[in-house]
Amino acid sequence: MMRDLFEKIYKDKGPLGKWASLAEGYFVFPKLEGQISNRMKFQGKDVITWSINDYLGLANHPEVRKVDAEAANDFGSAYPMGARMMSGHTSLHEQLQNELAEFVSKESTYLLNFGYQGIMSTIDALVAKDDIIVYDVDSHACIIDGVRLHMGKRFTYKHNDIESLEKNLERATKMAEQTGGGILVISEGVFGMRGEQGKLKEIAALKDKFNFRFLVDDAHGFGTLGKTGAGAGEEQGVQNEIDVYFATFAKSMASTGAFIAADKEIIDYLKYNLRSQMFAKSLQMQLVKGALKRLDMIRTMPELKENLWKIVNALQSGLRERGFDLGTTQSCVTPVYLKGSIPEAMALVKDLRENYGVFCSIVVYPVIPKGLILLRLIPTSMHTLVDVDETLKAFSVIRERLEKGVYKRLSASVAAAMGE
Ligand SMILES: Cc1ncc(COP(=O)(O)O)c(C=O)c1O
Numbered sequence: 001m002m003r004d005l006f007e008k009i010y011k012d013k014g015p016l017g018k019w020a021s022l023a024e025g026y027f028v029f030p031k032l033e034g035q036i037s038n039r040m041k042f043q044g045k046d047v048i049t050w051s052i053n054d055y056l057g058l059a060n061h062p063e064v065r066k067v068d069a070e071a072a073n074d075f076g077s078a079y080p081m082g083a084r085m086m087s088g089h090t091s092l093h094e095q096l097q098n099e100l101a102e103f104v105s106k107e108s109t110y111l112l113n114f115g116y117q118g119i120m121s122t123i124d125a126l127v128a129k130d131d132i133i134v135y136d137v138d139s140h141a142c143i144i145d146g147v148r149l150h151m152g153k154r155f156t157y158k159h160n161d162i163e164s165l166e167k168n169l170e171r172a173t174k175m176a177e178q179t180g181g182g183i184l185v186i187s188e189g190v191f192g193m194r195g196e197q198g199k200l201k202e203i204a205a206l207k208d209k210f211n212f213r214f215l216v217d218d219a220h221g222f223g224t225l226g227k228t229g230a231g232a233g234e235e236q237g238v239q240n241e242i243d244v245y246f247a248t249f250a251k252s253m254a255s256t257g258a259f260i261a262a263d264k265e266i267i268d269y270l271k272y273n274l275r276s277q278m279f280a281k282s283l284q285m286q287l288v289k290g291a292l293k294r295l296d297m298i299r300t301m302p303e304l305k306e307n308l309w310k311i312v313n314a315l316q317s318g319l320r321e322r323g324f325d326l327g328t329t330q331s332c333v334t335p336v337y338l339k340g341s342i343p344e345a346m347a348l349v350k351d352l353r354e355n356y357g358v359f360c361s362i363v364v365y366p367v368i369p370k371g372l373i374l375l376r377l378i379p380t381s382m383h384t385l386v387d388v389d390e391t392l393k394a395f396s397v398i399r400e401r402l403e404k405g406v407y408k409r410l411s412a413s414v415a416a417a418m419g420e
Pocket residue numbers: 114115116117119140142188192217219220248249250256257258
């Protein structure tokens with residue numbers, strides 16, 4: 001019997017949506033107000049913001065704001081109209097591509113309007129039906145969605161587990177010998193939730209044994225890792241072994257847009273085959289000019305990255321000294337693991353925000369195992385050692401309260417409502 005399409009939606013709001021009435025506006029879709037900075041306002045209160053990926057503090061840098069404003073004044077927010085291929089191409093798009101290519105040591109790059117759609121299209125364009133994809137099981141949603149577009153076989157390997165990758169490469173190789181296709185391996189440069197770097201060096205070393213091409217999503221590594229800030233490939237000394245390098249402008253570049261980088265012949269192919277770019281409006285000039293300025297600052301102001309790492313080191317070593325579990329992070333991403341239920345996590349985060357002025361993201365089951373709470377802190381170049389100090393003190397207090405069962409008591413009614 002047929003049903004109304006919307007019937008399932010009326011019944012089931014989805015794994016996150018079902019908590020909307022308890023969480024919306026506070027734990028999800030919170031409104032951070034004021035200028036993007038280390039301190040912003042949340043529901044009228046001053047909070048130290050540890051939840052914004054403005055790693056290098058460029059979002060609100062006066063020089064950046066000036067260029068953004070000038071570009072808006074000169075070009076408006078429409079120019080250029082149309083897709084790059086048809087009418088939306090400009091010399092400044094080309095200039096940005098050339099400068100990005102030089103910065104990440106690749107022959108060529110191509111701009112993407114959004115990282116998410118861009119990497120989906122990249123995966124889609126790189127593989128044909130007889131090719132096989134082998135990718136980390138903890139990959140970002142955009143990679144998973146890109147893989148979903150693939151008509152052929154795919155294998156996941158255990159997160160950052162080289163033995164598991166090898167096993168899957170053996171299976172993929174056998175299969176590719178039958179189909180006559182090739183293999184694409186995909187990893188992140190930095191896994192954004194837990195902060196580990198992808199084992200790019202070990203993965204690249206497997207090229208001696210297996211025949212594959214390597215795509216790296218370096219959203220969190222670009223600008224934060226490597227001597228010049230060129231990312232996780234530079235940090236691990238394997239940029240040359242990465243066949244297709246991707247980074248977004250949404251983090252260190254504090255903007256919107258993204259790019260892919262590879263050999264010229266590969267980029268020349270992609271620019272004629274990336275459906276999300278061919279059939280979408282070109283990145284607007286305000287963003288292109290803004291990105292040129294940001295890239296210039298990343299190149300010429302090493303103090304931005306130095307200050308970022310000063311804060312990262314102070315925060316991470318301070319938390320570790322206090323006995324907090326930061327898991328396996330090897331990047332700026334600072335996860336703090338605590339034990340507790342979802343309602344306890346909600347009460348704890350409320351306490352942090354209301355009484356200690358500390359705003360960080362909270363991650364719970366199903367993203368991480370049941371019974372664990374992940375508080376995720378993103379240090380930036382804007383933060384100060386005072387911010388770190390206040391946060392460390394607050395974290396010590398909330399842990400004590402968690403262990404004493406304070407949040408369990410405070411959240412008893414929420415737990416009952418959630419059926420926890
Ligand atoms: C690992 C990773 N890849 C891709 C993206 C998507 O990039 P964008 O925000 O440019 O769509 C993100 C989030 O921004 C990310 O964290």
